[in-house]
Amino acid sequence: MTPAIELTRLRKRYGRHTAVDSLDLSIETGTVFGLIGPNGAGKTTTLRMILDIIRPTEGTIRVLGEDPRRGGPALRRRIGFIPGELRLDGRATGRRMLDFYAEVSGPVRPGMIGELADRLDLDLSRPVHALSKGNKQKLGVVQAFMHEPPLLVLDEPTSGLDPLVQREFLHLITDARDRGQTVLLSSHVLSEIQQTADVVAVLSQGKVVAEGDVASLRLGAVRRVRAGLLATDESTIREQLGALPQVTDLEVRGAAETVRVSATVEGDIDPLVKVLAHHRVIDLAIEEPDLEESVLRLYGEPSQSEEGGRDA
Numbered sequence: 413m414t415p416a417i418e419l420t421r422l423r424k425r426y427g428r429h430t431a432v433d434s435l436d437l438s439i440e441t442g443t444v445f446g447l448i449g450p451n452g453a454g455k456t457t458t459l460r461m462i463l464d465i466i467r468p469t470e471g472t473i474r475v476l477g478e479d480p481r482r483g484g485p486a487l488r489r490r491i492g493f494i495p496g497e498l499r500l501d502g503r504a505t506g507r508r509m510l511d512f513y514a515e516v517s518g519p520v521r522p523g524m525i526g527e528l529a530d531r532l533d534l535d536l537s538r539p540v541h542a543l544s545k546g547n548k549q550k551l552g553v554v555q556a557f558m559h560e561p562p563l564l565v566l567d568e569p570t571s572g573l574d575p576l577v578q579r580e581f582l583h584l585i586t587d588a589r590d591r592g593q594t595v596l597l598s599s600h601v602l603s604e605i606q607q608t609a610d611v612v613a614v615l616s617q618g619k620v621v622a623e624g625d626v627a628s629l630r631l632g633a634v635r636r637v638r639a640g641l642l643a644t645d646e647s648t649i650r651e652q653l654g655a656l657p658q659v660t661d662l663e664v665r666g667a668a669e670t671v672r673v674s675a676t677v678e679g680d681i682d683p684l685v686k687v688l689a690h691h692r693v694i695d696l697a698i699e700e701p702d703l704e705e706s707v708l709r710l711y712g713e714p715s716q717s718e719e720g721g722r723d724a
Contacts, residue, residue, distance in 0.1 A: 447610030
């Protein structure tokens with residue numbers, strides 16, 4: 413099956429600044445693909461090139477089997493897009509605005525606009541200029557989803573949405589995938605990526621520094637370990653655990669007959685477990701980090717764009 417999006421050695425320069433550097437990505441049809449990275453990593457630039465809003469300096473792009481530079485309106489009607497900085501205004505009601513977009517984007521199934529508005533708790537009778545930021549964002553979500561396009565490109569789509577609406581938005585993404593649509597989701601809300609994405613790519617300074625499913629990105633990440641040991645000598649356990657190279661932030665405290673151990677483990681946890689197994693363990697907690705911790709380790713120090721921290 414032809415990938416929904418295929419990027420080959422994609423590069424974008426702004427003068428001396430390289431926003432995207434030799435980017436290779438292949439996004440399979442019918443999947444949710446998460447794109448994450450710090451401000452200035454190149455996420456928004458990449459999405460804009462995919463949509464032919466800006467042109468690459470080098471490299472090739474294929475979107476739904478076509479070159480977006482030549483696909484024209486017919487290709488754009490097959491894509492639903494939420495920009496990172498959504499600007500909507502005007503005296504028209506939300507309903508009239510969406511009716512206009514429906515004429516531009518192509519056929520919309522009868523009742524679809526109302527169904528989406530109900531799911532997002534959006535009042536379509538109010539003028540657009542009178543809507544709050546969150547309700548304008550809901551309007552943007554409806555216009556992207558309403559014609560059920562083969563491809564959805566979503567740049568920070570839940571900005572301004574309250575938690576309940578965010579949850580419903582995630583259901584919209586999974587519903588779209590179940591219908592066979594492809595979703596490219598760029599987000600700083602890493603829980604969104606964890607809950608919806610099939611594959612994740614991490615961008616840093618315009619390059620992919622990691623790619624895989626969410627579970628694979630968590631492998632090798634740090635773990636928090638807390639244990640209670642009965643009738644154990646503090647100095648002995650401190651010496652045993654302190655000798656393990658993967659153990660850091662070690663704290664060993666005695667309390668009555670119990671020794672409390674707290675440590676950070678990076679990588680293989682088996683050596684620590686084997687040390688603890690020589691003692692009587694009365695409680696043990698091993699906390700796997702969420703995706704955010706894993707991603708931050710991949711980034712190192714987040715880069716800052718030349719635009720004061722905004723995504724390039």
